[in-house]
Every structure is written in C-alpha cells, then in structure tokens.
Amino acid sequence: MDSTLINxxxxxxxxxxxxxxxxxxxIDENAPLFGEGLGLDSIDALELGLALKKTYGITLTAESAEAREVFRSVKTLADYVAAHRN
Known part of the structure; x- marks a missing residue:
C-alpha cells in the first residue's frame, strides 16, 4: 500500500x-476509526464521507455494509480510495 495515500x-x-x-x-493506520480507536461517531462518518467525495470523487452511503467495512480503519479507507478514485 502506498504510504503517501495512507498519510x-x-x-x-x-x-x-x-x-x-x-x-x-x-493515527495507527490499522486502528479502528470508530469506538476503541479514534472514537469517531456517525456524524464524523458523514463529514469524512463528504471530504472523501470532495477530495477523491468517491461516494459511499453511510448505511451500506460496504461503507462499514471501508470506514473500519485508515488502511481500509486507503485501499478503497486506491481502487475507486476518479
């Protein structure tokens, strides 16, 4: 994985x-974004989703099972961005 993208x-x-x-x-790239790790909440997920859309052209719906997996950690986010960015 590209450490530049992770950063x-x-x-x-x-x-x-x-x-x-x-x-x-x-920020540990493998630590959970929600709960134990950074302690983010659903409002944070919406904010982060908007930032991802604006920066990388990626749209994720917060309710989807895929989004839960993608938002699990910085690493899973980076993997998703690398595979789907415009």
Whole structure:
C-alpha cells in the first residue's frame, strides 16, 4: 500500500474532523476509526464521507455494509480510495 495515500487519508481525517491535537503520526493506520480507536461517531462518518467525495470523487452511503467495512480503519479507507478514485 502506498504510504503517501495512507498519510493523505490520515491528514484528511484530521482536517475534515478538526482533530487539532492529533498528528498524522498519532493515527495507527490499522486502528479502528470508530469506538476503541479514534472514537469517531456517525456524524464524523458523514463529514469524512463528504471530504472523501470532495477530495477523491468517491461516494459511499453511510448505511451500506460496504461503507462499514471501508470506514473500519485508515488502511481500509486507503485501499478503497486506491481502487475507486476518479
């Protein structure tokens, strides 16, 4: 996996969710985005989904089972972006 894309996704998470005290290095690419990991919630998922659409032209519906898998971690997001970006 391209570490540049992983770092881009981490930076996108930080900027789109205003995680001011978090750096790219603070985010483990394999840690869960929701619950135990970064502790994101459904509103964060919507914000992140909008940022992904704006940045990479990717549309995911929050309710789909695919979206749950894609939003599992930074790595799963990066894998999805790499495979689907316009």
């Amino acid at each position: 881009e996704i981490k930076a996108l998470v930080i900027s789109s969710l205003n995680l001011e005290d978090t750096t790219v290095e603070d």
